[in-house]
Amino acid sequence: METMFMKGNEAVAEGALQAGCRLYFGYPITPSTEIIEYMAKHLPARGGTFVQSESEVAAIYMVFGAAGSGERVMTASSGLGISLMQEGLSYMAANELPAVLVNIMRTGPGLGGLGPMQGDYFQATKGGGHGDYSLLVLAPASVQEMADLTMTAFDLADEYRNPVLILADAALGQMMEPVTFGAREPKRYDKPWATTGAKGRKRNLVTSYNLQNEVGEQKSIYLEEKYRFIQERLQWAETYQTEDAEYVLVAYGTSARIAKGVVNALRENGVKAGLVRPITLWPFPSKVFTPLNERVKGYLVVEMSAGQMIEDVRLSTEGKVPVAFYRRQGGIVPQHDEILEEFAHAFSVGGILA
Amino acid sequence: MKTLFERTQGLTDIPFHYCPGCTHGIIHRIIGEVLEELHLLENTVGVTGVGCAGFAEQYINVDFQGSAHGRAPAVATGIKRAHPELVVFTYQGDGDMVSIGLAEAVHAAARGEKITAFLVNNANYGMTGGQMAPTTLIGQKTATSPYGRQSEQSGFPLDLPVLISNLPGAAYVATVTVDTPQNVFKAKRAVRQAFKTQMDGLGFSLVQFLSTCPTNWGLTPVESIQWMQDNMFPVFRIGELKQPQ
Numbered sequence: 001m002e003t004m005f006m007k008g009n010e011a012v013a014e015g016a017l018q019a020g021c022r023l024y025f026g027y028p029i030t031p032s033t034e035i036i037e038y039m040a041k042h043l044p045a046r047g048g049t050f051v052q053s054e055s056e057v058a059a060i061y062m063v064f065g066a067a068g069s070g071e072r073v074m075t076a077s078s079g080l081g082i083s084l085m086q087e088g089l090s091y092m093a094a095n096e097l098p099a100v101l102v103n104i105m106r107t108g109p110g111l112g113g114l115g116p117m118q119g120d121y122f123q124a125t126k127g128g129g130h131g132d133y134s135l136l137v138l139a140p141a142s143v144q145e146m147a148d149l150t151m152t153a154f155d156l157a158d159e160y161r162n163p164v165l166i167l168a169d170a171a172l173g174q175m176m177e178p179v180t181f182g183a184r185e186p187k188r189y190d191k192p193w194a195t196t197g198a199k200g201r202k203r204n205l206v207t208s209y210n211l212q213n214e215v216g217e218q219k220s221i222y223l224e225e226k227y228r229f230i231q232e233r234l235q236w237a238e239t240y241q242t243e244d245a246e247y248v249l250v251a252y253g254t255s256a257r258i259a260k261g262v263v264n265a266l267r268e269n270g271v272k273a274g275l276v277r278p279i280t281l282w283p284f285p286s287k288v289f290t291p292l293n294e295r296v297k298g299y300l301v302v303e304m305s306a307g308q309m310i311e312d313v314r315l316s317t318e319g320k321v322p323v324a325f326y327r328r329q330g331g332i333v334p335q336h337d338e339i340l341e342e343f344a345h346a347f348s349v350g351g352i353l354a
Numbered sequence: 355m356k357t358l359f360e361r362t363q364g365l366t367d368i369p370f371h372y373c374p375g376c377t378h379g380i381i382h383r384i385i386g387e388v389l390e391e392l393h394l395l396e397n398t399v400g401v402t403g404v405g406c407a408g409f410a411e412q413y414i415n416v417d418f419q420g421s422a423h424g425r426a427p428a429v430a431t432g433i434k435r436a437h438p439e440l441v442v443f444t445y446q447g448d449g450d451m452v453s454i455g456l457a458e459a460v461h462a463a464a465r466g467e468k469i470t471a472f473l474v475n476n477a478n479y480g481m482t483g484g485q486m487a488p489t490t491l492i493g494q495k496t497a498t499s500p501y502g503r504q505s506e507q508s509g510f511p512l513d514l515p516v517l518i519s520n521l522p523g524a525a526y527v528a529t530v531t532v533d534t535p536q537n538v539f540k541a542k543r544a545v546r547q548a549f550k551t552q553m554d555g556l557g558f559s560l561v562q563f564l565s566t567c568p569t570n571w572g573l574t575p576v577e578s579i580q581w582m583q584d585n586m587f588p589v590f591r592i593g594e595l596k597q598p599q
Contacts, residue, residue: 049435054461061425065432068419195417197440199396207420
């Protein structure tokens with residue numbers, strides 16, 4: 001066991017190294033640059049390969065090539081760069097290539113600024129690129145989780161043969177907290193499909209090129225079933241004080257850290273409040289909401305966007321429970337008191353602002 | 355009885371689908387033969403782009419990764435960096451490599467990636483129906499230059515090997531043709547030299563093949579060869595542009 005005081009971005013990189021990441025391809029972009037810098041410094045020294053690519057487009061295809069050859073590989077960027085990677089991610093999902101990518105979200109749309117935002121939720125969870133596919137999306141809420149979920153992401157990528165995205169924001173990337181690394185051995189997966197030279201076997205073909213519609217339909221059905229299988233098995237969320245909760249806040253990442261404080265404040269004021277913090281954003285943890293929908297009086301979604309995850313929350317409530325919303329945007333983080341005020345306003349719960 | 359010629363193990367048994375008079379088939383065979391002769395069939399990964407050239411993955415008998423338009427050199431970089439012991443090559447058309455993939459191609463060469471790139475240049479986008487490419491000649495009529503390519507509007511043909519031969523990371527660069535048996539032999543020598551450059555770890559290698567597209571040029575196979583000789587040979591610099599020092 002080793003405890004270090006690190007930035008979230010550094011924890012991602014160290015977590016990747018400890019998960020057996022052998023190659024890193026990337027292009028610098030704020031506020032994710034500590035990841036590429038950490039990799040440039042430490043990956044070659046620990047027997048891996050680091051290449052700074054000419055663009056995010058090239059980076060994701062270098063990841064494609066290395067993943068297709070069976071190695072653990074990663075890239076990281078911020079929303080702008082992740083936009084450029086969408087083409088490659090579609091190809092990777094089509095070819096079922098396991099890899100880990102990280103989006104340290106800054107503000108958008110366009111060039112935006114460097115503050116934290118959660119505006120890339122749709123891009124991350126609704127496909128992002130062309131065609132019918134999904135990434136697995138994990139949302140850490142602490143520096144410890146930046147490390148832990150990155151390690152987990154490599155296993156999930158290999159387990160399900162799919163790209164996995166770590167969706168964090170600039171605050172999580174830049175903040176420093178203690179992180180503990182246990183002696184966690186990376187899992188090993190056989191990859192008989194990888195292109196490693198056709199020695200003693202039939203040649204392997206990693207391709208999504210197909211001009212026959214009947215074959216295309218079979219492939220689509222196969223992928224659909226795979227995603228359904230993942231949706232059934234992989235719905236992770238932290239629930240906090242939800243056992244007897246009458247009102248539940250829903251937030252992920254940095255928003256969830258603040259929302260948890262709001263839950264504590266509400267409890268101190270006698271309001272039975274709880275928190276659902278989705279950890280998998282795709283698949284969205286709808287099952288967590290099923291029992292809550294029967295007894296909860298209202299949900300309050302808190303996001304750093306104009307309202308993206310709230311759509312998945314509404315779907316998960318099946319229209320049974322009112323869903324209120326509080327957001328700040330453009331790099332501003334929602335404030336504790338503002339959320340309390342919105343809560344009181346939305347649910348007409350008096351006395352908590354005193 | 356003495357065997358004078360055999361089909362190379364470097365090709366699969368799938369019949370080529372290419373149009374009559376297209377030179378992809380000859381180029382595939384040359385590459386397959388060289389891979390077999392250098393004993394590389396079990397030690398090589400190919401990377402395709404898109405378009406007609408994208409089908410190379412069906413025919414050349416080694417492990418393959420199918421990449422996107424223009425991205426093959428980046429994919430090949432990923433493979434080679436993951437497995438330096440493998441021989442890695444790309445196979446792209448001119449629309450793929452010289453237009454949308456110019457950045458990936460030039461930077462792979464600039465980094466001196468130890469990969470081999472094959473560029474099949476038929477002066478147009480073949481599979482999409484014969485549109486103008488960066489390699490389209492001045493005055494050449496295509497579906498998107500219906501009045502002939504005008505330099506004022508669309509610039510000039512881009513001879514990528516000339517560009518890349520200026521980069522220190524590029525170790526072997528050649529432009530060849532497969533219009534006569536003699537030139538087929540020369541082309542095969544260039545392919546062998548390109549793979550050997552990679553195996554010796556000397557840097558990036560590139561072979562451009564000047565090629566035909568009878569279907570989109572609206573010419574017979576024989577006329578296409580003549581048109582290529584008359585019009586493309588003067589524009590694209592043929593020969594070994596750079597050899598390992």
